[in-house]
Amino acid sequence: MIRQFTESEFLFILASARWTLLLTVMAMLLGGLLGFLVALARTSHLAPLRVLAAGWIGLIQGVPVLMLLFLSYYGLSLAGFDLPPLIAATVSMALYASGYLGEIWRGSIQAVPWQQWEASSALAFSRPQQYRYIILPQAVRIAIPPTVGFLVQLVKNTSIVSIIGVVELARAGNLVNNATFQPFKVFGTVAAIYFIICWPISLLARRLEGRLHARRAG
Amino acid sequence: MPVVQVEDVHKRFGAVEVLKGIDLTVERGEVIAIIGRSGSGKSTLLRCINGLEQIQSGRIEVSGHVIDASGKGLRDLRKDVGIVFQSYNLFPHLRVGENIMLAPRVVLGVSKAEALSRARETLAEVGLAERFDAWPDNLSGGQQQRVAIARSLAMRPKVMLFDEVTSALDPELTGEVLATMERLAEHGMTMLLVTHEMAFARRVATTTVFMHQGRVWEMGPSERIFGSPQTPELRQFLGSGLK
Amino acid sequence: MGFQFQFQPVLARTDVLLDGLWLTLQLSGIGILFGALLGILLAMLRGLAGRPVRLLVDSYVEVVRNTPFLVQLLIIFFGVPTLGIRLSAEQAALSAIVLNLGAYATEIVRAGIESVHKSQIEAGLSLAMTRWQVFRHVVLAPALARVWPALSSQFVLMMLSTSVCSFISVQELSAQAANIESDTFRSFEVYILVTLIYLALAILLRLLLAGLGAVLFPTGSGLGRLRGQTGR
Numbered sequence: 001m002i003r004q005f006t007e008s009e010f011l012f013i014l015a016s017a018r019w020t021l022l023l024t025v026m027a028m029l030l031g032g033l034l035g036f037l038v039a040l041a042r043t044s045h046l047a048p049l050r051v052l053a054a055g056w057i058g059l060i061q062g063v064p065v066l067m068l069l070f071l072s073y074y075g076l077s078l079a080g081f082d083l084p085p086l087i088a089a090t091v092s093m094a095l096y097a098s099g100y101l102g103e104i105w106r107g108s109i110q111a112v113p114w115q116q117w118e119a120s121s122a123l124a125f126s127r128p129q130q131y132r133y134i135i136l137p138q139a140v141r142i143a144i145p146p147t148v149g150f151l152v153q154l155v156k157n158t159s160i161v162s163i164i165g166v167v168e169l170a171r172a173g174n175l176v177n178n179a180t181f182q183p184f185k186v187f188g189t190v191a192a193i194y195f196i197i198c199w200p201i202s203l204l205a206r207r208l209e210g211r212l213h214a215r216r217a218g
Numbered sequence: 219m220p221v222v223q224v225e226d227v228h229k230r231f232g233a234v235e236v237l238k239g240i241d242l243t244v245e246r247g248e249v250i251a252i253i254g255r256s257g258s259g260k261s262t263l264l265r266c267i268n269g270l271e272q273i274q275s276g277r278i279e280v281s282g283h284v285i286d287a288s289g290k291g292l293r294d295l296r297k298d299v300g301i302v303f304q305s306y307n308l309f310p311h312l313r314v315g316e317n318i319m320l321a322p323r324v325v326l327g328v329s330k331a332e333a334l335s336r337a338r339e340t341l342a343e344v345g346l347a348e349r350f351d352a353w354p355d356n357l358s359g360g361q362q363q364r365v366a367i368a369r370s371l372a373m374r375p376k377v378m379l380f381d382e383v384t385s386a387l388d389p390e391l392t393g394e395v396l397a398t399m400e401r402l403a404e405h406g407m408t409m410l411l412v413t414h415e416m417a418f419a420r421r422v423a424t425t426t427v428f429m430h431q432g433r434v435w436e437m438g439p440s441e442r443i444f445g446s447p448q449t450p451e452l453r454q455f456l457g458s459g460l461k
Numbered sequence: 462m463g464f465q466f467q468f469q470p471v472l473a474r475t476d477v478l479l480d481g482l483w484l485t486l487q488l489s490g491i492g493i494l495f496g497a498l499l500g501i502l503l504a505m506l507r508g509l510a511g512r513p514v515r516l517l518v519d520s521y522v523e524v525v526r527n528t529p530f531l532v533q534l535l536i537i538f539f540g541v542p543t544l545g546i547r548l549s550a551e552q553a554a555l556s557a558i559v560l561n562l563g564a565y566a567t568e569i570v571r572a573g574i575e576s577v578h579k580s581q582i583e584a585g586l587s588l589a590m591t592r593w594q595v596f597r598h599v600v601l602a603p604a605l606a607r608v609w610p611a612l613s614s615q616f617v618l619m620m621l622s623t624s625v626c627s628f629i630s631v632q633e634l635s636a637q638a639a640n641i642e643s644d645t646f647r648s649f650e651v652y653i654l655v656t657l658i659y660l661a662l663a664i665l666l667r668l669l670l671a672g673l674g675a676v677l678f679p680t681g682s683g684l685g686r687l688r689g690q691t692g693r
Contacts, residue, residue: 295589324594
């Protein structure tokens with residue numbers, strides 16, 4: 001039986017956005033944590049750590065997010081965990097984020113002029129102290145615009161977890177479309193909600209970037 | 219018939235009037251130097267003659283092509299007017315030879331063989347025949363500027379404009395560029411140059427124009443302009459500029 | 462842990478994987494070619510045409526960049542046939558790929574065009590070139606050379622994203638992986654193998670694009686200083 005696309009269908013789709021947002025936030029936190037470690041390892045003075053981190057970044061950026069999702073999904077269940085799909089989804093998104101954030105933050109750390117290392121070494125700072133007091137505070141300012149920009153990629157990529165049954169925005173759209181068969185209305189609505197989430201973040205990222213450039217130039 | 223004729227040209231940038239009624243005539247084979255403080259409008263005048271800046275009123279005629287406030291017919295005019303900039307502006311993605319051949323090929327539509335021979339000829343004229351296949355970035359500033367001159371010459375212009383072409387160069391590199399320009403002058407090229415090289419202007423230019431506050435303040439044979447300046451402004455300019 | 466890897470059942474289906482790989486290569490190759498062309502075209506149009514066109518192009522770019530590829534794919538796959546246009550899954554996938562990449566490429570090429578300094582344009586104009594000639598000979602090549610690394614990254618991302626086309630049952634590499642998975646139940650092995658294939662593809666594509674860049678834009682050390690060559 002074909003249903004109409006009414007308010008209740010719309011509200012169903014809208015409500016599903018909470019899973020998109022939740023997934024994004026969790027992936028950002030977990031992936032951020034892991035990505036931070038990757039960035040530190042990537043800029044470490046220990047060569048094996050650097051190689052390992054570079055390998056991780058190359059791997060994550062060289063495979064489809066969909067594959068990370070399947071590997072997380074089947075890998076976790078093979079390891080004996082009987083977990084809801086949302087966990088596998090979160091894990092895969094966090095892995096994905098760690099590879100990209102790790103690379104973004106590596107770049108930010110390395111964008112701090114090397115004289116800052118030299119100057120702080122001359123003041124007898126230890127390596128952790130250099131990171132804590134000299135390098136990271138400067139790197140953070142450089143890192144914020146691209147990090148915000150990556151958030152948009154993350155929001156959009158959460159859509160693929162619909163394939164393992166998490167009813168987030170894209171999946172909700174699919175369900176409603178199967179019932180109503182009004183693809184333009186349904187997916188148009190879904191797209192609009194994504195756009196309303198993503199566009200302000202994009203604009204923010206662009207503005208932050210502009211401000212950073214202006215400050216650096218001046 | 220004069221090659222360049224500038225009549226009562228006015229040019230404003232917003233509220234600021236940079237050219238306040240310029241009259242200037244350049245005869246065939248003449249070399250005219252324009253001197254003056256920065257902000258006197260001398261570079262703007264040169265850019266107007268090439269149509270890179272639009273004039274608000276007045277009239278500029280270059281070998282039969284007229285520019286007025288409407289800005290029509292620019293391309294035909296530019297075929298006859300070469301301009302060399304302070305910052306060379308070579309095309310970085312093209313080799314030296316290609317830089318020179320591009321405009322004759324796409325603008326004048328000459329054959330590849332013809333463009334090639336023009337490029338070789340003009341490169342030889344600026345003394346860089348052996349750098350045909352070099353990338354612009356691998357040349358010194360002075361060499362880049364000479365290539366820029368060759369690039370303009372390949373269009374066989376009736377008049378060449380030089381806009382402070384040695385100002386961006388290290389002092390030891392200005393000599394080769396000035397020598398190139400002097401040779402052009404000897405070969406009879408009609409030239410109009412904005413310059414800070416007073417000794418060069420005095421020696422090479424037939425006429426020197428002193429611009430001040432958007433006007434032609436004083437002009438005449440270079441020997442007289444530099445030898446016995448009439449106005450206090452020019453005397454002061456030469457006194458401070460010619461150390 | 463009682464699990465033992467068994468790759469034999471998966472490797473026995475190599476022919477199926479190769480079929481999928483071939484389709485992935487086709488989708489990526491054609492998609493990248495036309496997506497890039499669309500991007501260059503729109504970036505050009507945006508630069509030369511007036512305000513309404515610019516607004517239109519910008520809207521397209523923003524909408525595509527701020528919605529998921531999957532949703533774009535679903536709109537085309539389910540939506541276009543309701544307009545009475547018959548569209549195979551592969552055609553829908555290819556259209557989505559071209560439209561998606563086209564938007565990113567437009568944005569990247571636009572940035573490249575804007576990075577070419579005004580003095581370069583003046584030099585072209587002063588040689589009596591038309592605006593179009595200046596654009597084609599003076600602006601476009603350095604602009605593309607400058608953004609080639611960014612474009613290349615986007616191409617690789619697009620190649621990886623073709624996996625999403627399995628959602629509308631396009632039988633490319635990841636869809637074939639799912640087929641093998643449901644036949645053999647060796648899920649983890651299948652996806653490890655296919656992940657490695659994608660990784661190899663990504664590495665090869667990067668190398669290919671780097672080589673292509675060196676051939677297309679052989680400018681010596683020139684372009685790094687494009688912005689520097691400005692005078693004062």
